[in-house]
Amino acid sequence: MQDRRPTIEDVARVAGVSRATASRVINNGRGTSAEARSRVHQAVDRLGYRPNPAARMLALGRTDVIDLVAVGFETDSARFGTNPYLSRVVAGALAALAGTDTHLRVRLLAEGAAHRSIDEIARTTTQGAILVNVPPPLATRFHDRCERVVSLGATADRVPAVEARNAQGAHAAVTHLHDLGRRRIAAVHGPAGNTCAASRRVGHLDAIRATGLPDITGDGQFRREAGYRATARLIATRPDIDAVFAASDLMAAGAIQALTAAGRRVPDDVSVVGFDDSVIATAVNPPMTTVRLPVEEMAAAATRTLLDGGAAARWRLVFPVDLVVRASAAGAAPAGTT
Amino acid sequence: MQDRRPTIEDVARVAGVSRATASRVINNGRGTSAEARSRVHQAVDRLGYRPNPAARMLALGRTDVIDLVAVGFETDSARFGTNPYLSRVVAGALAALAGTDTHLRVRLLAEGAAHRSIDEIARTTTQGAILVNVPPPLATRFHDRCERVVSLGATADRVPAVEARNAQGAHAAVTHLHDLGRRRIAAVHGPAGNTCAASRRVGHLDAIRATGLPDITGDGQFRREAGYRATARLIATRPDIDAVFAASDLMAAGAIQALTAAGRRVPDDVSVVGFDDSVIATAVNPPMTTVRLPVEEMAAAATRTLLDGGAAARWRLVFPVDLVVRASAAGAAPAGTT
DNA sequence: TTGTACGCGTTATCAG
DNA sequence: CTGATAACGCGTACAA
Numbered sequence: 244m245q246d247r248r249p250t251i252e253d254v255a256r257v258a259g260v261s262r263a264t265a266s267r268v269i270n271n272g273r274g275t276s277a278e279a280r281s282r283v284h285q286a287v288d289r290l291g292y293r294p295n296p297a298a299r300m301l302a303l304g305r306t307d308v309i310d311l312v313a314v315g316f317e318t319d320s321a322r323f324g325t326n327p328y329l330s331r332v333v334a335g336a337l338a339a340l341a342g343t344d345t346h347l348r349v350r351l352l353a354e355g356a357a358h359r360s361i362d363e364i365a366r367t368t369t370q371g372a373i374l375v376n377v378p379p380p381l382a383t384r385f386h387d388r389c390e391r392v393v394s395l396g397a398t399a400d401r402v403p404a405v406e407a408r409n410a411q412g413a414h415a416a417v418t419h420l421h422d423l424g425r426r427r428i429a430a431v432h433g434p435a436g437n438t439c440a441a442s443r444r445v446g447h448l449d450a451i452r453a454t455g456l457p458d459i460t461g462d463g464q465f466r467r468e469a470g471y472r473a474t475a476r477l478i479a480t481r482p483d484i485d486a487v488f489a490a491s492d493l494m495a496a497g498a499i500q501a502l503t504a505a506g507r508r509v510p511d512d513v514s515v516v517g518f519d520d521s522v523i524a525t526a527v528n529p530p531m532t533t534v535r536l537p538v539e540e541m542a543a544a545a546t547r548t549l550l551d552g553g554a555a556a557r558w559r560l561v562f563p564v565d566l567v568v569r570a571s572a573a574g575a576a577p578a579g580t581t
Numbered sequence: 582m583q584d585r586r587p588t589i590e591d592v593a594r595v596a597g598v599s600r601a602t603a604s605r606v607i608n609n610g611r612g613t614s615a616e617a618r619s620r621v622h623q624a625v626d627r628l629g630y631r632p633n634p635a636a637r638m639l640a641l642g643r644t645d646v647i648d649l650v651a652v653g654f655e656t657d658s659a660r661f662g663t664n665p666y667l668s669r670v671v672a673g674a675l676a677a678l679a680g681t682d683t684h685l686r687v688r689l690l691a692e693g694a695a696h697r698s699i700d701e702i703a704r705t706t707t708q709g710a711i712l713v714n715v716p717p718p719l720a721t722r723f724h725d726r727c728e729r730v731v732s733l734g735a736t737a738d739r740v741p742a743v744e745a746r747n748a749q750g751a752h753a754a755v756t757h758l759h760d761l762g763r764r765r766i767a768a769v770h771g772p773a774g775n776t777c778a779a780s781r782r783v784g785h786l787d788a789i790r791a792t793g794l795p796d797i798t799g800d801g802q803f804r805r806e807a808g809y810r811a812t813a814r815l816i817a818t819r820p821d822i823d824a825v826f827a828a829s830d831l832m833a834a835g836a837i838q839a840l841t842a843a844g845r846r847v848p849d850d851v852s853v854v855g856f857d858d859s860v861i862a863t864a865v866n867p868p869m870t871t872v873r874l875p876v877e878e879m880a881a882a883a884t885r886t887l888l889d890g891g892a893a894a895r896w897r898l899v900f901p902v903d904l905v906v907r908a909s910a911a912g913a914a915p916a917g918t919t
Numbered sequence: 920t921t922g923t924a925c926g927c928g929t930t931a932t933c934a935g
Numbered sequence: 936c937t938g939a940t941a942a943c944g945c946g947t948a949c950a951a
Contacts (some may be wrong), residue, residue, distance in 0.1 A: 250944055261922045266946060276920060293727070296705050297638035300942035301927050306635070325860040332666045337689045346686050348646070351675045367634050389631070467864055496864040497855070503866055522663040524807055526834040528841055528866045588928055599938045604930060614936060636928030639943050 250288040258286035272406030306369030312350040313375035327521035361376050363388040371549030391553040393545040397438040403554035405541045409439050412534035412564035413446030416516040421454050425486035429459040429477045431470050433490040443490040452525035463494040470494025474501035492517040492524045514572035537562050587628040596624035626801040644707030650688040655671035673880030703727040709887030729891040731883040741892035742753035743883045747777050750872035750902035751784030754826050754854045759792050763824035767797040767815045769808050771828040781828045801832040808832025812839035829864045830855040852910035867908035875900050
């Protein structure tokens with residue numbers, strides 16, 4: 244059917260001009276006669292010509308793509324879509340890329356066999372890569388092969404990273420619950436291998452110790468189902484729990500469901516605080532008090548750093564976090580706001 | 582600091598071989614002596630050589646990127662991250678791309694000035710583009726400039742599309758509520774310009790007419806806040822409402838919040854059904870009965886079509902939808918399952 | 920204003 | 936097994 248994609252050569256021939264003129268017309272039209280412009284444009288339309296991006300990039304010597312590489316949060320990669328985090332990262336990165344001629348390429352790695360993939364990605368990365376949820380060893384490996392990289396969230400020492408004050412956020416969350424009069428605060432933590440989860444553990448423990456509260460802890464892998472189960476187990480063990488701090492909004496959502504199923508009212512009987520301020524936090528019932536992570540801003544900052552040529556090893560940029568108070572853990576009764 | 586990225590020429594020189602040999606070694610190593618292989622690999626490591634993707638693509642004559650172009654669901658592009666839809670599309674597309682050497686490029690268009698952008702994207706698209714939430718006129722314009730395109734969800738007639746049986750889903754949802762004994766079913770619809778929203782309106786209206794129920798309708802723009810407001814307004818107008826069908830999970834989440842704020846219990850007093858089966862549906866309290874849209878499968882199908890060279894004008898692929906029954910609108914009391 | 924000629928970095932072809 | 940050399944499609948000095 245189609246012989247071959249038409250090249251600028253074909254356009255020039257049809258228009259009766261030289262390649263150079265055709266190129267000039269197509270790119271900006273400067274220094275060309277109206278006559279030539281019209282004929283070239285006509286030829287372009289007739290042939291359906293579209294420049295070959297590869298050739299153009301090669302000739303201009305510009306690289307124009309930033310990779311967003313994420314390791315699957317969910318074991319099943321098909322379920323990655325349930326993670327409310329990625330789209331915020333994409334949004335932030337794209338916001339930073341607006342007005343640039345740089346594009347965003349998204350890559351998703353299965354949790355298991357990511358070693359080979361990481362090598363291949365490092366090899367083909369041009370402008371740079373943003374690492375999301377990439378475990379420290381893998382991040383180091385990437386950095387060894389390609390220095391133009393920024394991790395979103397703390398990772399291996401050497402790898403440049405944009406971080407958030409996770410420990411401080413967890414501390415603020417627990418303190419808030421304490422201020423509400425809660426004294427038996429359960430914590431549902433994230434996966435042990437995750438650096439963000441680790442920081443939140445630290446902040447939680449600090450606050451627990453500072454206030455002299457008991458350490459009631461469960462594990463939730465950041466996932467809702469696990470948050471549900473962990474909370475159900477905690478209730479069974481310690482029926483007197485009066486608050487839950489979860490290290491992610493999804494787990495907090497699971498906690499609310501588990502508490503409701505167990506006959507506890509939120510926030511009357513038990514207060515709940517989440518972490519992230521993802522879309523989940525505002526969608527659940529009651530709306531969720533949570534620690535806001537400025538994901539979009541962080542992703543934008545990482546992107547800009549890459550656009551500027553990358554960062555030195557060990558480079559860090561730290562963002563503050565905010566406690567957003569909603570109905571699931573509030574003082575008076577500001578309840579159901581829209 | 583760095584003069585210039587090393588080329589394969591440099592590698593060849595350092596290794597003391599020709600470009601051709603270096604290329605052979607780097608690509609697959611077939612038909613090369615162990616001696617040559619070792620020297621080339623050493624040179625590569627020493628120089629930190631990484632092949633130029635543009636040059637490689639040009640030489641191979643292969644295009645290797647599919648564009649995912651979405652028009653902002655939210656007016657504020659920074660809030661795009663709150664949409665639970667995109668990540669499912671990304672997940673589906675990437676699943677179809679696994680094992681391929683084709684990459685996924687994500688583009689986000691502001692709702693307003695998208696005309697110029699669409700032209701630029703159509704011009705630089707190579708392997709093809711997946712259109713998400715692109716209004717019919719814009720989709721047509723894109724198709725005029727680049728035929729390798731598939732729309733996710735119905736759009737202009739001519740543009741190839743992967744669709745879901747939206748009308749059928751809405752019909753099933755309303756019928757389900759009717760089967761539960763609900764007789765005053767309110768509907769919260771999506772934006773008028775959106776084709777999916779339109780189909781769901783049709784399905785809803787059909788079911789309403791078939792069962793002889795009153796038509797109680799509000800508008801929600803697919804967004805949670807609007808769903809909240811629309812529901813609040815409907816309750817005020819018709820306090821006897823005993824069910825809500827919302828054309829998106831986000832709006833259904835808003836509806837649940839509004840009902841709770843108004844003192845109604847879900848599902849005891851009012852049943853609620855959403856649409857999408859996004860992460861929202863499982864995270865809310867109570868878990869939401871909803872119409873499952875196989876977004877991942879649809880995105881994967883669209884991607885495969887593009888990989889296979891695209892589709893003819895007016896091509897259609899239609900997916901079935903499923904009613905997923907959870908606690909927010911259920912028969913007996915299967916309530917809080919995890 | 921236009922055309923000629925070369926370079927961008929890589930891979931494939933074809934002798935040796 | 937290796938090394939010249941010719942594409943690949945485009946942009947742009949430079950010369951006309």
